[in-house]
Amino acid sequence: MRKSSRYILYLVLGFIIYQIIDSGETGLTHQDARNTLIVAILVVFILLLVIRVIKNRYDDGNGE
Structure with a gap:
């Protein structure tokens, strides 16, 4: 998994948790x-x- 896609996954998971709490269940x-x-x-x-x-x-500083 690309590193940048992890942030999107975390955001989506957080949104799903938010919706579950809002659902009243x-x-x-x-x-x-x-x-x-x-x-x-x-x-x-x-x-x-x-x-x-x-x-x-x-990482960029160590590469030079």
Whole structure:
């Protein structure tokens, strides 16, 4: 699996979890849980992007 496709997979999985919570089939249907989940998804996505940039810079620095 390409590294860039992992981020899309994580985002889709997070969205699916968000929809399950919103569906009312679990006990976590209140608004606070939904808001916390969407913020957590965004934070994880941003952290993954930052880690990728740092790793690419580190790898480029060792190659020279």
